[in-house]
Amino acid sequence: MIVILGAGLAGLSAALHLKESEYLIFEREGEVGGLCRSVVQDGFTFDYTGHLLHLQHPYTQRLLEELLPELPLRHQRRAAIYIAGKYIPYPFQANLWALPKEMTRECLLGYIQSYYGDAQGGEDFLSWIYQAFGPGIAKYFMIPYNEKLWKIPLQEISLEWVNGFVPRPTLEEVIDGALGVNRKGFGYNQEFFYPMQGGIKTLPQALLSRIKDVQLGREVESIDIMERAVRFHDGNDVTYHTLISSLPLDELLQRVVNLPEEIKNLITNLRYVSVLNINLGVKRALISNYHWIYYPEPSYPFYRLGFPSNLSPLMAPEGTSSLSVEISYLPPIPSSLDEVRKRTFSSLISCGILRDDDEILAEKMLMVKHAYVIYDPFRHQHLPRILQFLRSKHIYPIGRYGLWGYATMEEALLQGKDMAEGLS
Ligand SMILES: Cc1cc2nc3c(=O)[nH]c(=O)nc-3n(C[C@H](O)[C@H](O)[C@H](O)COP(=O)(O)OP(=O)(O)OC[C@H]3O[C@@H](n4cnc5c(N)ncnc54)[C@H](O)[C@@H]3O)c2cc1C
Numbered sequence: 001m002i003v004i005l006g007a008g009l010a011g012l013s014a015a016l017h018l019k020e021s022e023y024l025i026f027e028r029e030g031e032v033g034g035l036c037r038s039v040v041q042d043g044f045t046f047d048y049t050g051h052l053l054h055l056q057h058p059y060t061q062r063l064l065e066e067l068l069p070e071l072p073l074r075h076q077r078r079a080a081i082y083i084a085g086k087y088i089p090y091p092f093q094a095n096l097w098a099l100p101k102e103m104t105r106e107c108l109l110g111y112i113q114s115y116y117g118d119a120q121g122g123e124d125f126l127s128w129i130y131q132a133f134g135p136g137i138a139k140y141f142m143i144p145y146n147e148k149l150w151k152i153p154l155q156e157i158s159l160e161w162v163n164g165f166v167p168r169p170t171l172e173e174v175i176d177g178a179l180g181v182n183r184k185g186f187g188y189n190q191e192f193f194y195p196m197q198g199g200i201k202t203l204p205q206a207l208l209s210r211i212k213d214v215q216l217g218r219e220v221e222s223i224d225i226m227e228r229a230v231r232f233h234d235g236n237d238v239t240y241h242t243l244i245s246s247l248p249l250d251e252l253l254q255r256v257v258n259l260p261e262e263i264k265n266l267i268t269n270l271r272y273v274s275v276l277n278i279n280l281g282v283k284r285a286l287i288s289n290y291h292w293i294y295y296p297e298p299s300y301p302f303y304r305l306g307f308p309s310n311l312s313p314l315m316a317p318e319g320t321s322s323l324s325v326e327i328s329y330l331p332p333i334p335s336s337l338d339e340v341r342k343r344t345f346s347s348l349i350s351c352g353i354l355r356d357d358d359e360i361l362a363e364k365m366l367m368v369k370h371a372y373v374i375y376d377p378f379r380h381q382h383l384p385r386i387l388q389f390l391r392s393k394h395i396y397p398i399g400r401y402g403l404w405g406y407a408t409m410e411e412a413l414l415q416g417k418d419m420a421e422g423l424s
Contacts, residue, residue, distance in 0.1 A: 002423065003230060003238060006246035007214045008034025009409055010399030012207040013416025014244050019424035021212070024238060026230075028219040031201075032208050034246070035368065035400070036409060038199025042362035043317045044281035049326050049368065050292060050306035051200035052192040053409060059417075060410045064193070067206040072193040073312055077185075081294045082351060083140060090294065091187060092141040093133055094169040097180035103140060108178045110134030115171050125157035132168060145296035148303045150374065151273055151330045158375045161406045164188060197314040203409070220247065223256050225393040244419055246399035246412075248370045249386065256395075263389050269378045270404060275371035276334070278325040278344055279308075281362030286310075287321040287353060300347045301340060302327050320361060323353065333367065341365075370401045379404065396423070 002018060004011050007027035011034075015025050031037065038047045053072065055061045064072070079090035084103065089095040093111075096104045114134035129142040146154055167186035169177065195202040208214065219233040229239045245252050250270045253259060292306040306324040309316035316322045325344055334340055348354040373379070383404055390397060398415045400407040407415065 001238075001240050002242045002244065003240035004244045004246075005220055005230070005252075006034060006399065006402075007032040007204070007208075007216075008246055008399060009036050009204060009207070009412040010246040010402065010407075010416040011244070012204055012211065012214075013413040014246075014398060014420045015211040015214075015416075016207060017417045017420035017424075019420075023212070024215065025211070026215045026218040026220065026232070026238075028217070030216050032214055032216070033201050033204035036200050036204050038201035039364060039366070041279070041364040042281060044279070044308075044320070044322050044362045044364075045199040045315045046277075046279035046308060046322065046324060046364055046366070047200045048366050049275060049277045049324055050308065050311065051409065052189065052194055052291075052311070053200075053203075054189050054192050055410055056188070057410060057414065060413055063413070064203070067210070068195060068202060069206070070196050072195050075192050075194060075291065075311070077187075077190050077192065078290045078310075079189075079292050079294070080290055081141060081145075081296065082300075083296060087290075087293070091167045091169070093137050094167065094173055094177040094186050096137075096174070096178040099140070103136070104178055107134070107136030107140065108174070110136035110138075111174050112171070122155070123159060124155045125159060125162070126154035128159055128162065129154065132166075141296050144298060145294060145303065148296065148298065149273070149328050149372070151328060152271075152374065156374075156376050158377055158380055160380065161375045165406070194311040196312055199308075199315065200409075220255055223252075223395070225256055225258055225395070228394065241394065242423060243395045244423075245390075245395055245397050246402045246416075247397075248401035249397060249404045250370075252390075252395075252397065252402070253386070260389070263386060266382050266386060269382070271374040271376060271378075272331075272370050273328045273372045273374065274331050274333070275368040276327045276329060276337070276340065277366040277368060278327070278341065279362070279364040279366065280323045280325070280360055281316060282321045282323060282354065283319070283359040283361050284321060284355075285319050287323065287358075295351070300351060301343050302347070305348075305353065317361075322362075323348075328371065331369070337365070373401070373404050373406060375406070 002023040004025040080087040081092045088098040096107050111134040129138045221233050222231045229237045231237050250267050253267050288307050302325045304326045309322040398419045399412050
């Protein structure tokens with residue numbers, strides 16, 4: 001029997017693509033979707049922070065066309081960075097024209113100097129920022145934004161993830177961007193899709209309709225690798241010949257009994273940041289025209305705001321807007337959530353997103369425990385060994401946190417598919 005643990009996108013996709021019908025799929029929560037879920041609060045629909053579909057692969061494009069009951073909305077990104085009281089179009093490094101003139105000059109000059117310089121920095125994220133963008137862009141955006149998001153010194157972050165996620169315009173494009181004659185789009189997320197109604201949970205719900213029943217409310221307590229058995233919190237066991245797991249890798253390892261000391265000692269060094277997501281429904285139409293805005297300045301507690309009501313008009317009642325605030329932290333959960341909430345509200349007013357007299361119609365706080373895996377030298381060195389050990393015991397991790405990476409929804413779907421097809 002093939003057993004699949006976790007019914008997020010990766011687990012559901014594995015089930016969908018298994019030729020063998022002899023599988024069981026177990027999920028801890030009362031519904032499928034994992035991180036790709038949505039909640040409805042007082043007429044507003046909120047995701048676990050904005051989940052936008054970036055589709056690169058023809059296979060996933062076809063799959064979504066087949067799965068979703070109606071065509072998703074297609075959007076051209078409207079994103080900005082809020083600095084010095086101005087909105088700089090995203091990406092910052094290609095839109096220096098929008099900064100105050102002195103800052104434009106400093107960023108451009110620094111970029112050109114670093115471009116022609118021969119700085120040989122280390123193989124860490126901070127050195128890379130200076131080499132790739134120069135000290136001005138580093139100072140105003142790259143360093144404060146990334147320090148706010150990652151919560152650790154940027155020297156501790158390695159580089160495997162940056163190419164796909166940090167746009168790197170050419171010298172000509174940076175100069176054009178400083179002159180305001182930039183017409184080109186940058187980055188993997190210039191265009192995206194979003195379901196017309198129901199929020200992003202429409203996607204896992206559609207997958208669910210194509211597979212055998214998922215056993216909900218079944219939390220894995222332990223895994224015996226000798227007996228090849230999974231024990232659940234309800235005390236029941238199930239045996240497997242192959243185990244596909246989309247559980248976060250650290251939590252999977254914690255549950256394996258008889259784990260060799262050598263692997264056990266690695267668990268606490270798998271680092272990640274968590275996200276506190278405060279969602280608000282506001283009684284005012286179009287509080288912002290953007291899809292999302294980045295906030296690098298330390299005076300604001302959040303690193304990003306998203307506007308679900310700009311993704312689909314059906315995300316919020318007519319005449320209202322919705323807002324998704326993202327604040328990152330290193331685990332455990334901050335003890336002073338009330339303080340964080342108060343500071344969030346006063347910052348939303350001071351940056352002009354909310355007004356003093358705005359009426360808040362809905363409020364929903366969501367927690368994303370494993371939000372962003374930290375790519376560091378430890379991960380680089382030890383992850384292959386951990387995965388190899390698990391595979392040797394017939395346990396096959398998949399998904400964003402199973403493989404301990406930075407996968408998008410599309411990649412999670414593909415990882416489930418590839419695993420299932422490899423086993424079939
Ligand atoms: C803040 C944030 C924003 C994001 N935005 C985007 C975006 O805009 N676009 C995009 O493409 N991607 C985005 N992503 C990534 C996207 O969420 C993931 O790629 C995708 O949802 C991962 O699916 P998964 O199945 O791998 O993991 P998960 O969704 O985490 O699924 C794992 C499942 O395992 C279950 N589980 C855990 N422990 C147990 C247990 N002990 N027993 C049983 N079940 C258990 C969980 O409940 C969950 O259902 C974002 C991620 C974050 C954190």
